[in-house]
Amino acid sequence: MTAPDSPTALDLPPVDPLPPETQKYFDLCEEKLGLVPNVLRAYAFDIAKLDAFTALYNDLMLAPSGLSKLEREMIAVAVSSLNRCYYCQVAHGAAVRELSGNPMLGEQLVMNWRIAEFTARQRAMLDFAAKMTEASHRVEEADRDALRAHGFSDRDIWDIAAVAGFFNMTNRIASATDMRPNDEYHARAR
Amino acid sequence: MTAPDSPTALDLPPVDPLPPETQKYFDLCEEKLGLVPNVLRAYAFDIAKLDAFTALYNDLMLAPSGLSKLEREMIAVAVSSLNRCYYCQVAHGAAVRELSGNPMLGEQLVMNWRIAEFTARQRAMLDFAAKMTEASHRVEEADRDALRAHGFSDRDIWDIAAVAGFFNMTNRIASATDMRPNDEYHARAR
Amino acid sequence: MTAPDSPTALDLPPVDPLPPETQKYFDLCEEKLGLVPNVLRAYAFDIAKLDAFTALYNDLMLAPSGLSKLEREMIAVAVSSLNRCYYCQVAHGAAVRELSGNPMLGEQLVMNWRIAEFTARQRAMLDFAAKMTEASHRVEEADRDALRAHGFSDRDIWDIAAVAGFFNMTNRIASATDMRPNDEYHARAR
């Protein structure tokens, strides 16, 4: 049986005590975000796995890129909506609301991203991410050229693919383990 | 325009020269596998991304787990077949043939994993990975309990979810960038 | 070209002035809800259509029934989520938050109703509504018997079917005309 505050349906309690580096990182999250995201608590049963996940996540979402942080979060929510991942829609929906200052944009990406008012460039970016999510085997050169026609470089295309790919991973891990988002996300930036 | 031997359709040449650590890792691949997998060459335009990918991959596929290496490769091929990812079916199909010593098993996982002769435990594992791939939002406690009934621990369930999730990421990145597998895989372990 | 505050993408301005009965009804909405729902404004180009829609809506959602008002709103959001109707998810998501006093329930029904914590009876009700939405031609006596086994009467089954059917209509009309919900819904009952 899982602990009452387990972040998933699996009985995988965190390493106790956490290694100092991990504890420091969690404290930093608490300080900056006001919470330790449950996904990190879920991975904390195995610090090597936690570190690998965190390194990949931080590179994708925070490292320099031709895509803004908001654009990466927009991909996160659109992909998570197509996969109907509760955790990621909640957590990254909040991020879109915060980064955009537009609460409705977060809702639109969750509910039906096609009806949001984007630039043509952003729409092309989300069309590509959606095709990758729904039928990646049908992606062809014409799809990459459509991105290039909106000014995306090949490096940008990689980043779109990498972010959209990443959420197709985490959406599935979250749903497969019934991972639950921190309650605090719900009311943020409404 | 991409270089003639570019591993993807994107014009993202590797860092040149590679950092010594990376070069050493590639040399090790060459020595152990007889090739540097094209996926590593594809990521080599950005060493931070390459390292993050490699760390995650090695933890998932090689670290200790209740799943054997062959079982993890079986998940890889079944998921990649559902997503029709050419790169991953070729590379991991070869791995299944090699690890199992059963060339037909590799083909069956590529062509229609349901008709392969598995243990009931392995079948349950692949059923779960397939549901995660095709409709992760429909995974419920009953699905996890079906795994537990076959003797999988909660830690094993995490590993199944993590491996199946991972290939749902890489399948999409590979297809989105038209990543091509090394030719050498095709004839191996036939 | 549509007026700036047109509730849909169609150029169908309301009858002007509204008939006294209609104006009175809109005033009542304003008083009770703090807004005139855009769907009513959308229909106001033809008072016979508005009245027919309103009569059906009020009977379904407000008349006595074995289903509580909250349960009817839960069906509304689950169906609208499956159809990805922006208008109805926003408006009825707000209603679920208000009637339940549980902001997370509204989000869960929008994002993936299967992961919400319902009674078994409510889950059966939503399973039926979902099957009607996704594959109504596959509904058979066994599906109705599943509802009866949870204590629903034949009259209750009719009401579930009628409410789920209704939102399959309005979801489509709203999406087909790009109907937009009143901004006020977004922040309510968070």
Added chain:
Amino acid sequence: MTAPDSPTALDLPPVDPLPPETQKYFDLCEEKLGLVPNVLRAYAFDIAKLDAFTALYNDLMLAPSGLSKLEREMIAVAVSSLNRCYYCQVAHGAAVRELSGNPMLGEQLVMNWRIAEFTARQRAMLDFAAKMTEASHRVEEADRDALRAHGFSDRDIWDIAAVAGFFNMTNRIASATDMRPNDEYHARAR
């Protein structure tokens, strides 16, 4: 247990006796159509519901519109075919045969509306109705513009959306309750 001649699988006998207004309406149906449509008998357990349904139906299918009555029936059959609703294909297939004087047109709309010989305008109308039925969340301004290019006014677009939406409701209510059409429809206008 339902009565032998119950129009649905639900045990919901009609109000007995029917109110004079309802009886008069049923008598008029008998006189004009040679039968009381089973859908009206099905709703007769609750006269408020029957009246709301009838008012909406008559407005949509019989009130003045830029769409002819035959065109509205064509939408009815095409939508009902996509939803595989037995009741509505039978009843409205008969209406198409009668109104068009073309028995084959009724069959074609039931079997595969794409192969019928329509005017380009009618084909565009049915393409829109089909998209609304199968993937309403993907309808965008380009779809409405395609209708406008064939001479449909914004009011006509509303009417197409309203009729297609309506049958997406009734198809589901009919299938959910196993509503059966009057036998008399089968042989009509062959």
Added chain:
Amino acid sequence: MTAPDSPTALDLPPVDPLPPETQKYFDLCEEKLGLVPNVLRAYAFDIAKLDAFTALYNDLMLAPSGLSKLEREMIAVAVSSLNRCYYCQVAHGAAVRELSGNPMLGEQLVMNWRIAEFTARQRAMLDFAAKMTEASHRVEEADRDALRAHGFSDRDIWDIAAVAGFFNMTNRIASATDMRPNDEYHARAR
């Protein structure tokens, strides 16, 4: 350009004159059925192909089998309905009406075979044919055992598979070439 009475959209006129054996067969059709089925006229551009098709068809539909001729026609219509093949629904729908003496049964198989009143044995037969049509790769031993449990022999299972397979072929050839059924079928056995 195809001839005005071409049975398909392809310009493939019949061998002229037909070989005596073929002419004799067509005369026999005319005499027994009152028409030469358009599918035979469509194949008559190449007598070897016509003969191969006819031999297979006659063996499947007319040779001794544990399935009655009506049961084989029921499979034909259910499969053709799932594939929405106009030619085969018209021609074999007429055959079901004639062989069963039940005009409604033909309609039900065209519109939604699940709502027809079958014996449990016939329902199992059609469930198997439908699964073969929609997702043949998911057929497993349990599906064959379900047929055996209803008294079907392994030879009967072969015949169900062969008939359902055959119509999955002809449905596609007919749709791919826009093959049109003889007008005479429409009014028969109503």
Added chain:
Amino acid sequence: MTAPDSPTALDLPPVDPLPPETQKYFDLCEEKLGLVPNVLRAYAFDIAKLDAFTALYNDLMLAPSGLSKLEREMIAVAVSSLNRCYYCQVAHGAAVRELSGNPMLGEQLVMNWRIAEFTARQRAMLDFAAKMTEASHRVEEADRDALRAHGFSDRDIWDIAAVAGFFNMTNRIASATDMRPNDEYHARAR
């Protein structure tokens, strides 16, 4: 219970002894192919069925046509991949490898035919075969015109349709009976 070397899951032993003509044909297979294809052994429980199948197969795959034998095998593998038929992917994948002298082409057609390097003409041919396989009811004149634009004659279009249709039949019969390919195919032409 089926015999240990039964080519399917059905207990349908071959006629014993085989008629001289059949035995001669099987001997010829053994001599030319090094094996008697299991599909022929599967049909040998009824010589009339075997002969009808063989006649159709040989006409489609071996008779003169505007499509080369390799092109017909390419259609066979692409269709069989879409239907995930193990038998046909194995047997016809080997044929593509042999006829093309390109082992990778066989793999590509099995794994995701869209990423293989075809001529535009071959790609159009496979696009048509795939549409026939996945949604034959949506094939329209524009699809046939796309083939004509690549130089296919109406007779060629018939042949594409007939080959694609045929494998939609055999794929389903093979999967429905769990037909297994001869082991020898796996290692051929790698």
